[in-house]
Amino acid sequence: MVYYVCLGISILLGVGGQILLKQGAIDGQTFVAQMLRPHTVGGLALYVVSALLYLVALRRLPVSVAFPSVSLSYVAVAVLGNLAFHEPLGLPQLGGIALIVGGVVLLAWT
Numbered sequence: 001m002v003y004y005v006c007l008g009i010s011i012l013l014g015v016g017g018q019i020l021l022k023q024g025a026i027d028g029q030t031f032v033a034q035m036l037r038p039h040t041v042g043g044l045a046l047y048v049v050s051a052l053l054y055l056v057a058l059r060r061l062p063v064s065v066a067f068p069s070v071s072l073s074y075v076a077v078a079v080l081g082n083l084a085f086h087e088p089l090g091l092p093q094l095g096g097i098a099l100i101v102g103g104v105v106l107l108a109w110t
Contacts, residue, residue: 006053007087007091010053010054011050011069011072012076013047014047014070015046015077017043017046018077019043019046019077020039020042020046021039021040022081022084023039025040026076034084068107069104074096074097074100075097075101078096
């Protein structure tokens, strides 16, 4: 059970990292300025912690379950991108989200 919790937290931290990186990219005048923004540094830090927790999860979970589960982060990032940054979330994106969720469900069932 602890390994599934580590996987879940890893996914959530990865989503948070992605959102922070997007925020850090906004109004970054140069690449160096973007890299030094607190949002960018925080996003990269979340990715590091996410990767460490993912390694813990892989100790007991099959990679055939763990890695597809990470794709659920695409769903969360798409929804949060729409809410926070007004990025498109139309029919094509919703169709892709449905396919991702369906694929994860199929893999979890087998």
